[in-house]
Amino acid sequence: MSRKGEMRGGAVTTGSLLERESSLGVILMLPGALLLMVFMAYPFFLGIWLSLTDSAIGRMGQYIGLRNFSDLLSDTIFQQTTRNTLIYAMVTVPFKAVLGLGLALILNNQMRFSNPIRAVVMMPYIVPTALSTLGWFMIFDPVFSPISWLLKHFGLITRNINFLGDPGLAISSVCLVNIWRGLPFFAITILAGLQAVPGELHEAAAIDGAGLWHRFRHVTVPHIKGVVLIATLLSIIFTFADFQLIYVLTKGGPANQTHIFGTYAYQIGLSATEIGMGAAIALYMFPILTVFAVILLVYLRREE
Amino acid sequence: MVGSERFSNRLMNIYLPLAFYLVFLLFPFYWMSIVSLKPTNDLFDLQFNPFWIQRFTWENYTYLFRETAFAEWVKNTLIVSVVSTVLSLACSIFAGYALARLRFPGSNFLGVGIFLVYLVPPSLLFLPLAQVIAKLGLYNTYWALILTYPTQLIPFASWLLMGYFRTIPREIEESAMADGCSRLQILLRIVLPLSVPGLLSAGIFSFTLTWNEFLYALIFMSSGEMKTIPVGVVSDLIKADTLFWGSLMAAAVLGSVPVALIYSFFVKYYVSGLTAGAVKG
Numbered sequence: 001m002s003r004k005g006e007m008r009g010g011a012v013t014t015g016s017l018l019e020r021e022s023s024l025g026v027i028l029m030l031p032g033a034l035l036l037m038v039f040m041a042y043p044f045f046l047g048i049w050l051s052l053t054d055s056a057i058g059r060m061g062q063y064i065g066l067r068n069f070s071d072l073l074s075d076t077i078f079q080q081t082t083r084n085t086l087i088y089a090m091v092t093v094p095f096k097a098v099l100g101l102g103l104a105l106i107l108n109n110q111m112r113f114s115n116p117i118r119a120v121v122m123m124p125y126i127v128p129t130a131l132s133t134l135g136w137f138m139i140f141d142p143v144f145s146p147i148s149w150l151l152k153h154f155g156l157i158t159r160n161i162n163f164l165g166d167p168g169l170a171i172s173s174v175c176l177v178n179i180w181r182g183l184p185f186f187a188i189t190i191l192a193g194l195q196a197v198p199g200e201l202h203e204a205a206a207i208d209g210a211g212l213w214h215r216f217r218h219v220t221v222p223h224i225k226g227v228v229l230i231a232t233l234l235s236i237i238f239t240f241a242d243f244q245l246i247y248v249l250t251k252g253g254p255a256n257q258t259h260i261f262g263t264y265a266y267q268i269g270l271s272a273t274e275i276g277m278g279a280a281i282a283l284y285m286f287p288i289l290t291v292f293a294v295i296l297l298v299y300l301r302r303e304e
Numbered sequence: 305m306v307g308s309e310r311f312s313n314r315l316m317n318i319y320l321p322l323a324f325y326l327v328f329l330l331f332p333f334y335w336m337s338i339v340s341l342k343p344t345n346d347l348f349d350l351q352f353n354p355f356w357i358q359r360f361t362w363e364n365y366t367y368l369f370r371e372t373a374f375a376e377w378v379k380n381t382l383i384v385s386v387v388s389t390v391l392s393l394a395c396s397i398f399a400g401y402a403l404a405r406l407r408f409p410g411s412n413f414l415g416v417g418i419f420l421v422y423l424v425p426p427s428l429l430f431l432p433l434a435q436v437i438a439k440l441g442l443y444n445t446y447w448a449l450i451l452t453y454p455t456q457l458i459p460f461a462s463w464l465l466m467g468y469f470r471t472i473p474r475e476i477e478e479s480a481m482a483d484g485c486s487r488l489q490i491l492l493r494i495v496l497p498l499s500v501p502g503l504l505s506a507g508i509f510s511f512t513l514t515w516n517e518f519l520y521a522l523i524f525m526s527s528g529e530m531k532t533i534p535v536g537v538v539s540d541l542i543k544a545d546t547l548f549w550g551s552l553m554a555a556a557v558l559g560s561v562p563v564a565l566i567y568s569f570f571v572k573y574y575v576s577g578l579t580a581g582a583v584k585g
Contacts, residue, residue: 025408241425
């Protein structure tokens with residue numbers, strides 16, 4: 001058989017498969033779509049319904065319209081929770097981005113042991129957050145804190161610091177742990193962006209007499225703008241919706257100073273069994289998450 | 305002269321800041337490890353330098369296996385992580401291939417849809433989901449986690465695999481089709497063997513995410529011997545007295561070691577998965 005014949009045969013088979021392609025596509029999507037429908041889409045709409053009722057755990061409640069949502073607006077703990085969540089996300093994300101960029105720029109240099117170093121700096125991000133947070137739980141302990149020990153040793157303080165029990169300090173302490181956990185994510189994604197910058201560009205700029213700062217501004221920044229933006233948006237979304245870090249360190253205390261949407265929804269919805277009200281608290285996250293998700297999506301589509 | 309000047313430059317610009325980063329990022333692990341290897345009484349002795357081990361002991365580790373349900377938690381975590389990872393990968397291979405290669409009604413919309421689903425955090429859904437799990441009678445069963453974890457994994461794994469499948473030249477598939485292979489045969493015999501790195505990325509990612517998951521496990525597995533490691537350690541090992549630190553830190557170290565090891569072996573695949581924009585930061 002001639003080559004030409006083979007080619008034509010291929011085209012015909014593809015053509016006839018196009019008929020079945022549509023049905024095969026749907027069949028292949030089905031297993032995943034089914035799981036997502038039952039355990040994600042359905043709970044999402046159930047959550048909206050619950051938030052419009054006075055349901056408690058084990059009791060389907062009555063429809064009460066938007067009362068949960070309006071009650072929350074005048075709930076001082078919810079107001080505190082909203083403030084805390086904004087602080088938690090808006091303070092930690094810039095720190096994570098800037099410190100992560102710094103680490104990425106350092107790791108982008110040629111040095112000995114660069115591979116093991118790159119691997120090891122990722123550890124805070126890799127290991128189970130609930131478990132590494134227990135390490136911080138002890139580092140912040142009012143009795144056993146090594147930070148307090150060190151400061152006392154050098155005579156800088158006389159009494160141990162109560163990092164998690166002091167209402168003024170607790171939010172800073174949980175932010176610090178969040179920065180510690182999220183910084184490596186920024187560092188590694190930005191590092192990948194940096195490595196995509198062609199070396200010749202830097203050399204050419206250096207020959208033209210551009211200093212370090214100018215090369216950073218005009219060669220590096222344009223190349224990593226995209227990854228920094230994507231990492232930042234993802235980080236905002238998942239910091240906003242965090243739960244375990246706060247749950248392990250403070251459970252929202254002291255005096256609700258570290259409650260964020262996730263932990264407050266847990267406390268009201270499960271501990272206090274007011275599941276309708278809890279669902280409403282969680283849903284207050286939704287518009288904020290949607291805004292950042294849409295920005296991310298629009299950006300990604302434009303890049304394509 | 306020039307050499308030493310360059311070295312001092314590198315010292316100030318690279319090594320010194322790097323040392324600060326390393327101390328900040330690794331100190332908690334160092335602290336957890338040394339506390340786990342000390343007798344608890346030594347923690348109270350203020351004469352001792354807390355940053356070093358005076359007397360070494362394994363007793364905190366043996367305590368975990370003798371006096372707590374830690375071994376059960378390891379078994380639970382392993383079962384749940386492996387099964388939900390395999391399930392998610394299977395679903396994602398099919399979905400990823402369909403999105404990469406097949407045109408079917410809604411395929412454009414589904415690509416975007418999967419990306420948006422990936423951004424839905426567990427803390428938004430856990431309350432209604434708890435009701436669904438209760439209605440299905442899945443509380444305190446492995447199924448509660450095996451069936452819910454894929455909702456966190458399938459979106460990013462399909463996304464990642466879709467990207468990977470698209471890099472495989474169409475001509476290879478077309479010539480196999482000319483030889484009379486069906487689409488499914490092509491997927492299993494040609495596309496998958498060519499996608500091993502992508503599958504590794506997606507698999508390692510899924511495994512570490514399920515191993516580390518906390519919120520769903522906290523709510524759906526409330527009975528002591530059904531807990532996963534993170535939940536068991538956080539909710540059953542912290543006691544009212546102050547003698548628990550050694551075993552608590554030992555448990556935190558032991559629970560972290562498997563993911564740390566897997567990660568170290570597959571750094572390359574992990575990082576390529578991460579930078580595919582497919583991770584929750």
